[in-house]
Amino acid sequence: MTKRLLLFLLIAAMYVAHQDSWDRLRAEPMIFGFLPAGLAYHAAYSIAAAAMMAILVATAWPKHLEEQQK
Amino acid sequence: MIPIIVILVYLVMIAVIGSVALKKSKENTEDFFLASRSIGPLVFFLSIFATNMTAFAILGSSGQAYRQGIGIYGLMASSSCFVIPLTIFFIGTRLWALGKKFGHQTQVAFFRDRWECNHIGTAIFALSAAMLVPYMIISIMGGGTVLADISTAPETHQPLIPYAWGCGIVAVVVTLNVFLGGMRGTVWVNIVQTVLFLCFGAVAVAVISHGLPLSLSEYMHKLAADPKTRYLVTREKIPPQVFWSYTLIPLSSIMFPHMAIMCFSARRVTAFKQTVVAYPLAIMAIWLPCVFLGVLGFAALGKVGDPDGVLLHMLGAYAPAWLAGILGAGIISAVMGSDTHQVLALSTMFTRDIFAHYGGRERFGESRSVHFARGFIVVVTVIAYSVALALKEKQGIFEIAVRYAFSGFAAMSPVMVAALFWKRSTKWGALAATVFVAGFLVWIALMQTGHKPGDVLWQAGDVKVFFLNPRGDVAFWNGFMTVLPMVVGSAVCVLLFSLITPPPSQATIARYFSTTSPYVPH
Numbered sequence: 001m002t003k004r005l006l007l008f009l010l011i012a013a014m015y016v017a018h019q020d021s022w023d024r025l026r027a028e029p030m031i032f033g034f035l036p037a038g039l040a041y042h043a044a045y046s047i048a049a050a051a052m053m054a055i056l057v058a059t060a061w062p063k064h065l066e067e068q069q070k
Numbered sequence: 071m072i073p074i075i076v077i078l079v080y081l082v083m084i085a086v087i088g089s090v091a092l093k094k095s096k097e098n099t100e101d102f103f104l105a106s107r108s109i110g111p112l113v114f115f116l117s118i119f120a121t122n123m124t125a126f127a128i129l130g131s132s133g134q135a136y137r138q139g140i141g142i143y144g145l146m147a148s149s150s151c152f153v154i155p156l157t158i159f160f161i162g163t164r165l166w167a168l169g170k171k172f173g174h175q176t177q178v179a180f181f182r183d184r185w186e187c188n189h190i191g192t193a194i195f196a197l198s199a200a201m202l203v204p205y206m207i208i209s210i211m212g213g214g215t216v217l218a219d220i221s222t223a224p225e226t227h228q229p230l231i232p233y234a235w236g237c238g239i240v241a242v243v244v245t246l247n248v249f250l251g252g253m254r255g256t257v258w259v260n261i262v263q264t265v266l267f268l269c270f271g272a273v274a275v276a277v278i279s280h281g282l283p284l285s286l287s288e289y290m291h292k293l294a295a296d297p298k299t300r301y302l303v304t305r306e307k308i309p310p311q312v313f314w315s316y317t318l319i320p321l322s323s324i325m326f327p328h329m330a331i332m333c334f335s336a337r338r339v340t341a342f343k344q345t346v347v348a349y350p351l352a353i354m355a356i357w358l359p360c361v362f363l364g365v366l367g368f369a370a371l372g373k374v375g376d377p378d379g380v381l382l383h384m385l386g387a388y389a390p391a392w393l394a395g396i397l398g399a400g401i402i403s404a405v406m407g408s409d410t411h412q413v414l415a416l417s418t419m420f421t422r423d424i425f426a427h428y429g430g431r432e433r434f435g436e437s438r439s440v441h442f443a444r445g446f447i448v449v450v451t452v453i454a455y456s457v458a459l460a461l462k463e464k465q466g467i468f469e470i471a472v473r474y475a476f477s478g479f480a481a482m483s484p485v486m487v488a489a490l491f492w493k494r495s496t497k498w499g500a501l502a503a504t505v506f507v508a509g510f511l512v513w514i515a516l517m518q519t520g521h522k523p524g525d526v527l528w529q530a531g532d533v534k535v536f537f538l539n540p541r542g543d544v545a546f547w548n549g550f551m552t553v554l555p556m557v558v559g560s561a562v563c564v565l566l567f568s569l570i571t572p573p574p575s576q577a578t579i580a581r582y583f584s585t586t587s588p589y590v591p592h
Contacts, residue, residue, distance in 0.1 A: 014152055018144070019314060027294040027303040034286035036294070036303040039140040039362065042148040046354040049151040053346045056159060065167045065339045 007060055014052050018045065074221050074230055076395030077402055081243050084406065087258050091251030097437040099426070102252035103175055103418040104335040113257050114341040118332045119352050120260040120407030122154070122323055124209060127356050128270065128401050129216065133378030135364030141305030142364075145316050147357035151350035153320035157483075159346045161324045162333040164490050166342070168582075169334035177330045177486070178423040184489050184582060185497035186574050188427075193501060194485070195423045197508050198327050201478045202412060204471035206450075209409035210458045213240030216405060219382050220398040234459055241455040244406055248414050249447050252440075253335055256410045263403035268352060270400035271359030273393070274385065278363065281388030282370055289369040302365045315551035322479035325486060328408070328415035416450055417443045470518065473543075474511055474552075481507045481556035488564045493583050499568030503560040510556055514544045 023038040031040035100106055109117065124130075134142045165180070174180045178198070182191035217236030218229040231239070247255050279286050293299045301307050323329055336342065360381065367380035371387070374380055381401075385394045421443040425431070431439050485503050488495035517527050518538070527536040527544065536552075539545040546555050573579065 011156070015317070018149060018152060018317060019310075020144070021310060024141075024305045024310070027300060030287065030290055030294075034290045035362075036140050036290060038303075038305055039143055039358070042144040043354060043358050045144075045148045046151040046350045046358075049148070049155065049350040050347055052152075053155045053159065053350065057343050057347060061343065062163055062339075065163055 003059060007056065010052060010055065014049065017048070020045075074395070076392065077217070077220065077399050080399040080402065081239060083262070084243050084259050085246045087262070088247035088249070088251040088255040091255030091258055094254060095252060097440050099421060099431075099436060099439050099443065100173075100175065101254075102440045102443060103331070103414070103422070104169075105253040105257060107170065107335055108337050109253075109257055109335045109341065110337055111341040111344050113261060114332075114336050115345040115348055115352075116264040117257040117260040117335075118158070118329065118345060119349065120264045120403075121328050121332050121411040122326070122408065123264075123267065123356065123404055124212070124408045126212075128267065128360050128404050129212075129378050129381055131357055131360040132364030132367065132381040133376075135302075135361040136368050136374075136377040136380045138307040139302040139304060140361060140365055141308040141313070143357055143361040144305065145308055145313055146319075147353050147361070149317045150320040150323070151353050153317065154323045154353075155346040155349045157321065157324040158333070158342060158349065161486060161490060162330075163339055163342050165330055165333045166336055166339055175331070175334055175422050176419055177325075177327060178419065179427075181485075181489060181497075181500060182427075184574070184578070185495075185500060186578055187497035187500075190497045190501045190504070191423065191427075193504050194482075195419060197478070197482070197504055198325075199416065199419060200508075201475035201511075202327060202416060203454075205475055206409065206412040206416065207454045207457050208469060208472050209405055209412060210237050210241055210244075210451075210454050211462070213237060213402065213405045213409070214458060216382075216398070216401055219379050220394075220401075233462065237455055237458045240402075240406060240409065241451050241458075244409050244413055245447060245451045247406075248410050248417070249444050252443075253414060256414055257335075259410065260407055263407040264352075266396075266403045267400040267407075268355050270397055271356050271363075274363060274381070274389070274397055275359040277390075277393055278366070278384050278388045282366075284370075286366065289366055293365065293369050299368065302368055309549050311549040312551060315546075315554045318480050318551075318553045318557050319476050320480075321483040321557065322476045325479040325482045326415075327419055328411035331415050331418055332411070413447055413451060417446045420446050470543075471515075474514055477551070477553040477556050478507050478511050480553050481510070481560040484557065484561035484564050488568065492568070493579050494568055494573050495564060496568045496571045496573055498571040499564040499566070502563035502567035506559050506563045507556060510552075510559065514552060517544050518542065 020038070020041055023041050026038060027036045029037055031037065035043070095101055096106070131142060131146065168174055168180055172183060174183065178191045178195045181194055182188060214233045214237030217231045217239060218233045221230035222228065223230065247259055251258065282289070290303060294303045305313070363384055364380055367374070367384050371380065371383055374383055385397055389397065421439055425442055426439060430442065434442070482503070485500050488499060517536070521527065521538050523538050523540050523542045525538045526534050527538065529535060533547060535547050537545055539549070544552050546552050
């Protein structure tokens with residue numbers, strides 16, 4: 001149950017993190033000198049989304065479906 | 071000329087792969103439509119990604135970034151990075167299991183069996199096909215436009231490959247590929263296509279930045295320092311309401327018939343593991359450079375006549391011809407990768423959900439069903455090609471149709487969630503949601519053609535519930551996108567009509583939800 005709740009919170013947190021209203025009018029700092037802050041944030045967000053999926057695969061994979069293929 | 075040669079070599083290669091796939095094929099529908107459910111993990115990832123990425127991911131993204139700035143990435147790409155892998159994880163894996171166990175090859179076959187319905191499945195089929203056809207037509211239009219743009223000589227401004235020829239080349243290659251190879255040919259081609267356009271962005275940024283007179287940093291700081299262009303490096307032009315409601319649009323992905331059919335084709339469910347993790351990174355690999363180049367294009371080129379062609383202008387100006395050819399092939403890959411899956415999906419749906427379902431298979435046999443599918447592929451591509459030529463000037467209408475089709479498919483996602491996870495859901499709930507979505511789309515089409523930007527369509531007291539925004543699109547209260555009321559309305563329809571109608575038989579519920587069932591949601 002705790003695991004489920006934590007995973008739910010992780011997904012909810014990722015959803016909320018997508019709405020970066022604080023970045024809306026912000027261009028600086030330019031990350032690596034050329035990436036506007038908002039673009040760099042969402043690039044990092046994409047990597048975080050991949051990490052979230054890796055966590056889901058590792059901890060919440062529907063193993064019963066694997067049973068079927070056997 | 072060099073870009074044209076590179077692209078033509080690529081197109082010939084695609085057709086050859088289709089013919090090699092033909093030699094491997096067996097004369098049954100499961101092999102033709104799903105490659106006998108034998109797709110391995112790497113090919114599955116490359117293919118499902120190609121299925122979902124159109125030319126818009128390269129040309130449209132840079133064009134939109136040129137118009138509206140870097141916010142396009144957060145609006146369209148990073149929201150997809152979050153939502154699409156989640157839907158593949160929760161819905162795609164279950165669809166795979168159901169297909170494996172009951173032999174379903176399409177979503178409609180699943181809905182018919184799950185809800186013990188016949189004509190309601192046909193209604194869902196009709197709506198899905200109606201929303202998919204404009205998408206397919208615009209893919210061919212996009213192919214024709216891209217080939218014409220890439221082959222336009224700067225001296226004469228005349229394309230070496232005119233629009234009609236470009237559409238024809240794309241249609242013929244796609245038809246050959248799907249006609250000969252079915253799903254197997256399509257996914258083999260996807261390997262080449264996805265690798266090509268995954269590399270496209272990074273190579274394009276590296277080459278173009280090398281050829282520019284100023285550094286990337288100087289261009290970006292210049293844009294940020296000028297109040298007139300600062301919007302390009304912020305999200306100023308995208309209202310928060312639009313930014314939020316757009317996160318519902320990627321729900322459409324898993325509801326696209328070609329995406330769902332791909333989910334049925336995996337050999338093992340473990341193929342989904344790598345796919346869902348790699349998917350966001352692959353989206354980033356394409357969208358980030360393209361959005362960046364779109365903004366950079368404004369800084370480097372200033373005003374261009376056709377913003378969607380800004381990337382091609384950049385390539386023409388700052389990349390060597392041979393490389394521009396390879397990158398052009400990358401763009402064509404994106405066009406055809408999704409187009410082949412759309413054609414195959416339509417053929418699968420017509421053959422399985424209509425022809426076979428209404429007795430064609432019993433009457434004509436399995437082998438003839440494949441012939442029917444092949445015949446259908448030719449007919450549908452010829453029709454799409456004819457429409458692409460006849461209505462070239464009306465391309466905007468198809469673009470609008472596709473935009474709303476995304477909302478329509480997103481609004482059908484509650485139907486899929488109910489079918490998979492809610493025992494009590496009924497066929498009447500599914501029908502109510504389908505009728506609601508279809509009715510809403512028709513209403514939008516009528517409103518959009520009969521009114522001008524700023525018109526209020528429905529007002530309750532002082533509240534403008536629906537109105538046309540400055541772009542001329544129907545918008546919801548306070549500027550939210552119409553996808554919001556569509557998804558909510560569809561979910562309410564499924565819920566209400568399921569609760570007031572009798573549930574499916576216990577036998578069916580037991581088949582799908584018994585504790586021994588391998589795909590019972592945990």
